[in-house]
Amino acid sequence: MTIEDKLRALAGAGAGWVMWLLVGLSVLVIAIAIERAIVLFLASDDVHALRRNLTSALGRGDLVAARGLVVASRSIEAQVLAAGLGALPRGAAAVEERLASEAQLTRLAMERRLALLGTIGSNAPFVGLLGTVIGIIRAFHALDASGGQVSTALMAEIGEALTATAVGLFVALPAVALFNFFQRQIAGRVSRAEALGREMLSFVKDERRSLATEEAV
Secondary structure, three states: OOHHHHHHHHHHOOOHHHHHHHHHHHHHHHHHHHHHHHHHHHOOOOHHHHHHHHHHHHHOOOHHHHHHHHHHOOOHHHHHHHHHHHOHHHOHHHHHHHHHHHHHHHHHHHOOOHHHHHHHHHHHHHHHHHHHHHHHHHHHHHHHHOOOOOOHHHHHHHHHHHHHHHHHHHHHHHHHHHHHHHHHHHHHHHHHHHHHHHHHHHHHHHHHHHHHHHHHO
16 A cells, blocks of 8 residues: 555545544643643742841841741742752852752743643644645545535535634644743743842842951951
């Protein structure tokens, strides 16, 4: 059997398998969205209160209280700050590098499985288009078999072909919207973590500068 015969046999099988594939992709999109939403929800906290309390503790020079605040918080912002405070004995430069490293690792953890979501959103219309092409091929075969007479079976084939494209778009649009939503949420939270890290770093540098001045005197 040649490749042309195999492709004709695939077209002859109809677009039903394409529809089931799109249904499976839609279920996968929903599963990823729910899982990522749960992860982001569990890693959230009152960041404004955290910043206020952390600024107060660092302003007093109470590093123990500052570390307790970030350890007690479940937010990803606090996770980044805790990594920076852990590197405090090695100096301000080490704190800065540790903050940057933890922020990148946190972003990667939050973006897990989002690439699959984006891939589905980008390619689901093409999967639907494949079903449309298969349906059109079957419609032409039905038209040829009927001697050019338009029949109910022919209209059904055309309707199935158009339905595949519609389902592909129906799967793609929510997937793209969810992908963009999660990307914005993650980017915003990582940016807040980096901003809080820089604010904390400014206190750390001032504290070390004050200690160096006192030792020089």
